Amino acid sequence: MRTALPRRALLAAAALAPLSAPRRASAQTQGHLLVIGGGFGGxxxxxxxxxxxxxxxxxxxxPRTRFVTCPYGNLVIGGLRQIGDITHGYDGLRARGxxxxxxxxxGIDAASRQVRLAGGQTLSYDKLILSPGIALRYGAVEGxxxxxxxxMPHAWVPGDGAQTLLLRRMLEEMPDGGVVGLAIPANPFRCPPGPYERISMIASYLKRQKPRSKILALDAKDAFSKQPLFQDAWNELYPGIIEWVPxxxxxxxxxxxxxxxxxxxxFGEKHRVAVANVIPPQSAARIATEAGLTDNTGWVPVNPRTFEARAAQHIHVVGDANIPGPMPKSGYVANTTAKQAVAAAAAALRGEPVPEAVYYNxxxxxVGEGYGISVVNIYRPNTEGTAIAEVPNAGGVSPRGQNPEQRRLEAxxxxAWYESITKDMFA
Ligand SMILES: Cc1cc2nc3c(=O)[nH]c(=O)nc-3n(C[C@H](O)[C@H](O)[C@H](O)COP(=O)(O)OP(=O)(O)OC[C@H]3O[C@@H](n4cnc5c(N)ncnc54)[C@H](O)[C@@H]3O)c2cc1C
Structure with missing residues (x-):
């Protein structure tokens, strides 16, 4: 068990002494955990x-003092929430130390375990948790x-919320009768059911405010998450409004x-629309790519028990940037795997075994006001620890068939899920 200050932290502290941010473990602490990215994973x-x-x-x-979540962003776009409802600050984390x-x-220097910041500081770490999210692959769709x-907003990386609000404003300014076009990418991408929730939320707004308008959803794949449930609901709630083209x-x-x-x-068909929402193909965020952590898929391969990057020791990559096996790129997965990554990093610092891993999503x-659907899955690393596998018969999906009470409860x-996960994240 490690009781003394890690040598690396002492050396780093000496080298960086004039800087204001804490850079080394104090007498009471036994390691410096540096986290990059203050979103779902970080x-x-x-x-x-x-x-x-x-x-x-x-x-x-x-970088940001306020974090705008992607989850519930579709409800802002549909006019069912305000941007302030999905904006969070970091005071709770500060209060926690x-x-x-x-x-x-x-930049990350994995060999010397240092991270450079744009402001000029260099921080040393004993363990790094990297959860920088995604980069949009501009240019992958020509133009x-x-x-x-x-x-043509993407509203897929909210940043300060401007993209989410831009799409909302365009919908508000669109004349009744206008067509809303969506371009949806192939797998893998952030939040597999997200585009279809977005279609639903836009349809709910159009039904209320612009009943002559329609949605044209152009998809780069032939099937999608919770498809039967979405399509049942679209037929029930928004007949004639949504055309989905696989x-x-x-x-x-x-x-x-x-x-x-x-x-x-x-095949050369040109669709002119009144409002276009283009969700482009994606990869791991730039910092991960530039650190050499990604493979030729554009995402980061990781150890399924520790989330340590295959390409570098002491760097645990969680959230959408990694290759999560069968798990979706979701906020919930970022949250549950971040905890395992921290547990693994802490265990390594103390020379203890990595705790057993189980991941939830x-x-x-x-899909409408007071109309929710869900899918639940549980995952574990396989016995060899080489890959993540779904635990058989442990998950479930909302039952099909009209069941207003079930849908109301799921909403x-x-x-409650949003409330509890954001409290968990922001302490
Ligand atoms: C429309 C939509 C709806 C969604 N709904 C759901 C949902 O209902 N449930 C669910 O579970 N998931 C949902 N998701 C998915 C969820 O938002 C992501 O899976 C989750 O945000 C991934 O977490 P992350 O930590 O990888 O990235 P993020 O949460 O995006 O956090 C990354 C953070 O890293 C910061 N960062 C990036 N680069 C750097 C850098 N170089 N230095 C410092 N910081 C950096 C960014 O500023 C950002 O704050 C949705 C996504 C979308 C787009």
């Missing part, structure tokens, strides 16, 4: 580490770059013209 990791392992010194690096630095990490996202019916958007708001598909989707459970 905020969870930082708060959990201080609560469960108070002997750890924890620093969180996140996390040092929160609002800055960008610009869709960052400038295009101002005319890849095998020329749904894959390959080119866009942002000026004319045209979505062009693989519940994905709720709002309430979804609200």
């Amino acid at each position: 905020a969870t990791a930082a708060g959990f580490a201080r609560k469960r392992y108070p002997w750890l010194q924890v620093t969180l690096v996140e 996390v040092t929160v630095l609002h800055d960008w990490a610009t 869709y770059d960052e400038a295009a996202s101002e005319r 890849a095998n019916r020329d749904g894959r958007v390959v080119r866009v013209d942002p000026r004319e708001r045209v979505l062009e598909t693989e 519940t994905c709720y989707s709002h 309430i459970y979804a609200d």
Whole structure:
């Protein structure tokens, strides 16, 4: 068991002494856990580490002072929530003893265990938790770059909330009768049911406010998460409003013209729409790629028990940036795996065995007001510890068939899920 201050932390502290942020473990602590990214994975990791392992010194690096969640962003777009309802701050984590630095990490030196920040600081770590989320692959759809996202919002990486609000405003300004076009990527991408919840929330707004309008959802795949439940609900709640076009019916958007708001598909069909929501293909966020942690898929391979990157020791990559096996890229998975990654990092610092791992996911989707559906799964590393596998017969999905009471309860459970996971993340 480690009782003394790690040598690395002492050396780093000496080298970095003039800087203001804490950079080394104090006499009471036995290791410095540095966390990059204050979203679902990172905020969870930082708060959990201080609560469960108070002997750890924890620093969180996140550029934004307020975090706008993706979950419930679709409800803001549909007019059922305000942006303030999904915006959170870091005071709770500070109160728990996390040092929160609002800055960008610009580089990771895995060999010397140091991270450079845009503001000029260099931080040393004993263990690094990296949860920087995704990068949008601008250019993967021809014509869709960052400038295009101002005319055709993605609203898939909320940042300060501007993209979510832009899409909302475009819907509000659209004349009744206008067509809303969505371009949906192939797997894997952040939040598999997210585009279909978005379609539902936009449809609910159109039904209330613009009954002559329609949705054209162009998809780069032929099947999607909770598909029968979504499609049953669309027939029940929004008949005639939603047209979903799978890849095998020329749904894959390959080119866009942002000026004319045209979505062009693989076989050359051009759809001119009044509002376009383009969700481009994705990869792990830039910091992970630049640190050499990704493979040729664009995502980070990790050890299924510890989430340590295959390409670098002492760097645990959680959240959407990693390759999660059969688990979806969800906030819930980011939360549950962040805790395991912290537990594994803490165990390694103390020379103890890695705790048994079990991962949970519940994905709720709002399909209408007071109408929710969900899917639940439980996962474990396989016995060899080489991959993650779903635990058979441990999950479930909302039953099909019209059942208003079940749907109403699931919408309430979804609200409770959001409340509890954001409290858990932001302490
Ligand atoms: C519309 C939509 C709806 C969704 N709904 C649900 C849902 O209902 N349930 C669910 O479980 N999941 C949902 N998700 C998925 C969920 O949002 C993601 O899976 C989750 O955010 C992933 O967590 P993360 O920590 O990987 O990334 P994020 O939560 O995005 O956090 C990443 C953080 O890292 C920071 N960062 C990036 N680069 C750097 C850097 N270089 N230096 C410092 N900080 C950096 C970013 O600023 C950001 O704050 C939804 C997603 C979308 C798009």
